[in-house]
Amino acid sequence: MTALGSAPVSAPEAGSRRRMPGWARAALVVAIGVGILAITTTLTGQTQLTSSGTTQAAVRLLLPILFAALGGLWAERSGIINIGLEGMMILGTWGAAWAGFYGGPWAAVLGGLVFGALGGVLHAVATVTFGVNHIVSGVAITLLGMGVTQYLSTLIFLPLSQNPRQSPRIEGFEEFSIEPLAGWLASLEDQQRVLLSDAAGLLGGVVTGLNPLVVLGFLLVPVSYLVLWRSRFGLRLRSCGENPVAAESLGVQVFTYKYLAVIISGALAGLGGAALTLNPGQLGYLEGQTGGRGYIGLAAMIFGNWRPGGLLAGSALFGYVDGVQLRAGGEAVHALLYSLTILAVVVAVFWAVRRHWRSAVIALAAGAAVYVVYMVIPEVPREFASYAPQLVTLLVLAVASQRLRPPAALGMEYRRGEGD
Structure with a gap:
């Protein structure tokens, strides 16, 4: 039944009012970004903006930021502010270097994960159990991470490297490319065709010079989405961040879920530290090597509106800008x-x-x-x-x-x- 004198809305008209799907909006934004960079490259002659080398550097630089942003996502979706991502990442750099020196790259990944998770445990105990202000606890974790790693470096790395501020060089992952796609994109990039070569250069850097940690980082984005938004566990965890009183009234163990979320958050931040330690240009621990990337990861997570796809875009933006200034100045x-x-x-x-x-x-x-x-x-x-x-x-x-x-x-x- 419709009101007198009013016409029913047809199905096509109703469908035309629907918002564009998320994947379509993302594809449109990427296409616009590639077009803008292609125009800039053509008019300014700065070919490094769309070269595969710049993109490859950007991927390496965005990886620690991406892990930190994912860590922030897990904690804050449960209602816990994690400004201590920087400190957990610092712990991860040291743990990765220590474990990697004795056991190789996979041991480094495990070491970074475990040391970062320990920082998450401390943050969870302070905020969930004792009700400490989340900002105060996060700042304390960062200061503690800096102090603990300095002490451990002097105690363990000084006899090995003769330098208390860095570790001996460790073994990294072997790199690989996705062939034959990488070769085809490289040949198209060399042809210097407007837009096509620019797009080939940007995509070529994503499929060239990869390692298992890069693949793991990109896989964790859809995995986090599926777990947090498409599973019962994720629904309960997110309910703790939206209305913990209502969640508890429905039988959700709020404290348990908050603890799990913050520990996972610390482990992911520690993986970000491991990514810095296993960077081909570093391959070891160096005091101060995080350079505030934990805070940038937090900013990327906020920019992404507490969503996995958005924080990936934010991490890519920051990594790209960093890659451009390192490659071309x-x-x-x-x-x-x-x-x-x-x-x-x-x-x-x-x-x-x-x-x-x-x-x-x-x-x-x-x-x-x-x-x-x-x-x-x-x-x-x-x-x-x-x-x-x-x-x-x-x-x-x-x-x-x-x-x-x-x-x-x-x-x-x-x-x-x-x-x-």
């Missing part, structure tokens, strides 16, 4: 300003189509400001270029802050039986 980072100008125009068009004129004007104004900086400054100084990932972190969080939806009970202290 200030000139390539300067060219990225041109990419930001084009991106601002695309965003302005998007908002104009949706008739959000204020947002469109703001995007155009931001693009104009970035373009002025691009024209006035001929090259970004290397000292500033090295901080490009941190600057991108601040910029991305500022832009993404308007659409964030954290778990409802995130950071709240919970005591068993509060719902009685």
